[in-house]
Amino acid sequence: MTTLEQQSVDFVFNLFKTQLSSTFLYHNYIHTERVLKSVNEILEALELSEDEMLIVRLAAIFHDVGYATSTKQHEKESAKVAKHFLEDNNVSSEIVSGVERCILATCLDEVPKTLLEQILCDSDTSHFGKKYFEETSELLRKELEIRDVVYYTHDEWLEENIKMLAEKHKFFTEYAIKNWQPQKEKNLTNLIKKKKKKAERVEKEKLRAKYKKESPERGVQTFYRVALRNHIKLSDIADTKANILLSVNAIIISLIISNLLSKLDNPSNAYLIWPTVIFVLFSLISIVLSIIATRPNITRGEFTKEDVENKNVNLTFFGNFHKMKLEEFEWAVNELLQDKDYVYSSLTKDLYFLGKVLDRKYRILRITYSIFMVGIVVSILAFGISFNIMQGGH
Structure with a gap:
C-alpha cells in the first residue's frame, strides 16, 4: 500500500x-x-x-x-x-x-x-x-x-x-x-x-x-371423549362386580358340595337338607344372573351400502362390521369421515347404546346382589330354625 x-x-x-x-x-x-x-x-x-x-x-x-x-x-x-x-x-x-x-x-x-x-x-x-x-x-x-x-x-x-x-x-x-x-x-x-x-x-x-376449522370443536371433542371414557369405566366396574359375585358363589357351592352333601346321607343330619337346598338355590341363581349380566349380545356384524348412505349403521361399534370385508369397511369409514354430522351421529349412537348396555348390566347386578343378600339371610335363618327343631325333637 x-x-x-x-x-x-x-x-x-x-x-x-x-x-x-x-x-x-x-x-x-x-x-x-x-x-x-x-x-x-x-x-x-x-x-x-x-x-x-x-x-x-x-x-x-x-x-x-x-x-x-x-x-x-x-x-x-x-x-x-x-x-x-x-x-x-x-x-x-x-x-x-x-x-x-x-x-x-x-x-x-x-x-x-x-x-x-x-x-x-x-x-x-x-x-x-x-x-x-x-x-x-x-x-x-x-x-x-x-x-x-x-x-x-x-x-x-x-x-x-x-x-x-x-x-x-x-x-x-x-x-x-x-x-x-x-x-x-x-x-x-x-x-x-x-x-x-x-x-x-x-x-x-x-x-x-x-382441518382445525372443519374438525369438531374442542369442547365437542372433550364431551365425547369424557363421556365414552366414563361409560367404559362403568362397564369395567360392572363386569368386576359380576365376576366377584360369580367367584364368591362358586366357592360357596364348592364348599357345600365337598362338606355338606356327604353328611346328608346320615339320617341324623336330615334337618340340614332344606337349609342346604335354599343356600345352594340362592347361590345358583346369583351365579346365573352374574353370567347373564356379563354375557355379550350376538349381533349380525354386517351392513349394506344403503345403511351407510342412509346413516343407519354405527361404525364405531365392532358388532356392526366384524363380518364385513376390509374393503367394504374402509369404504364405509371414508364415507363416515366425509360427513361431520354422520360422525357426530355415530358417536351419539355409540354413547346411547353403551348407556343401554350399562343400564341392563346394573339392573341385573342390583337384582343379583339383592338375591345374594336375601339368600344369605334366609339360609342362615333356615339353618337356625332347622337346628332348633332338631334340638326340640330330641
Missing part, C-alpha cells in the same frame, strides 16, 4: 468514526475494507499500470464516504469528497478524474464502461459471490429498516434478493465471473430453496388451519 493509499484509508476511517451514524450497519468502514480486499484480489490476477491500480484502489477507499454527509446521490458526494482530498494532496488530475468516474459507476443505474469501473463495481457487489452473503444481506435489510428508508419483511427481502441475484445483478470482469459467479449461484440456489421451504410451511399451516 502506497503512502497516499494509507493516508486515504486513515482519512476515511476517521471520517466514518466521527461523522457516520451508527445506524449504517452495512455501508460502513467494514464494507469499505471488504471492497478494497476484493479489488486487490482482482488486481492480482491482472497486469495493470501503477496509476490504474492506484485509481481503482482509491476509488474503493472513497466509494461510500458520501454516506457520512448525505444518503441522497451518495455516489456524487463520495466523488466530491475524494476529489477534494486528492487535490489537497497534489494528486494528478488524470488520477482524480479516474477515481471520480469509478465511484460514479457504482450507481445501480449505471453500466460500467471501462475495465477499472468494472473492477470497482464487481468488488462493490462481491458479497453476492461470497459465503458471507447472508450476513451482509441481513445487515443491509436492518440498515434500511432502522433508517426508515424502507421496511422489508423476511419473506419480502428473500424475494428481493432472489430478483437481485437472478435478474438485476451481473459480474463484468472475467475474474469475478470465473471465481465469484459459482458461489453467487450457490447463494441464489439457497435462497430459492429457502423460499420453497417457506412456501411448503405456509401450505402446511393453511391445511392445518383448514
Whole structure:
C-alpha cells in the first residue's frame, strides 16, 4: 500500500468514526475494507499500470464516504469528497478524474464502461459471490429498516434478493465471473430453496388451519371423549362386580358340595337338607344372573351400502362390521369421515347404546346382589330354625 493509499484509508476511517451514524450497519468502514480486499484480489490476477491500480484502489477507499454527509446521490458526494482530498494532496488530475468516474459507476443505474469501473463495481457487489452473503444481506435489510428508508419483511427481502441475484445483478470482469459467479449461484440456489421451504410451511399451516376449522370443536371433542371414557369405566366396574359375585358363589357351592352333601346321607343330619337346598338355590341363581349380566349380545356384524348412505349403521361399534370385508369397511369409514354430522351421529349412537348396555348390566347386578343378600339371610335363618327343631325333637 502506497503512502497516499494509507493516508486515504486513515482519512476515511476517521471520517466514518466521527461523522457516520451508527445506524449504517452495512455501508460502513467494514464494507469499505471488504471492497478494497476484493479489488486487490482482482488486481492480482491482472497486469495493470501503477496509476490504474492506484485509481481503482482509491476509488474503493472513497466509494461510500458520501454516506457520512448525505444518503441522497451518495455516489456524487463520495466523488466530491475524494476529489477534494486528492487535490489537497497534489494528486494528478488524470488520477482524480479516474477515481471520480469509478465511484460514479457504482450507481445501480449505471453500466460500467471501462475495465477499472468494472473492477470497482464487481468488488462493490462481491458479497453476492461470497459465503458471507447472508450476513451482509441481513445487515443491509436492518440498515434500511432502522433508517426508515424502507421496511422489508423476511419473506419480502428473500424475494428481493432472489430478483437481485437472478435478474438485476451481473459480474463484468472475467475474474469475478470465473471465481465469484459459482458461489453467487450457490447463494441464489439457497435462497430459492429457502423460499420453497417457506412456501411448503405456509401450505402446511393453511391445511392445518383448514382441518382445525372443519374438525369438531374442542369442547365437542372433550364431551365425547369424557363421556365414552366414563361409560367404559362403568362397564369395567360392572363386569368386576359380576365376576366377584360369580367367584364368591362358586366357592360357596364348592364348599357345600365337598362338606355338606356327604353328611346328608346320615339320617341324623336330615334337618340340614332344606337349609342346604335354599343356600345352594340362592347361590345358583346369583351365579346365573352374574353370567347373564356379563354375557355379550350376538349381533349380525354386517351392513349394506344403503345403511351407510342412509346413516343407519354405527361404525364405531365392532358388532356392526366384524363380518364385513376390509374393503367394504374402509369404504364405509371414508364415507363416515366425509360427513361431520354422520360422525357426530355415530358417536351419539355409540354413547346411547353403551348407556343401554350399562343400564341392563346394573339392573341385573342390583337384582343379583339383592338375591345374594336375601339368600344369605334366609339360609342362615333356615339353618337356625332347622337346628332348633332338631334340638326340640330330641
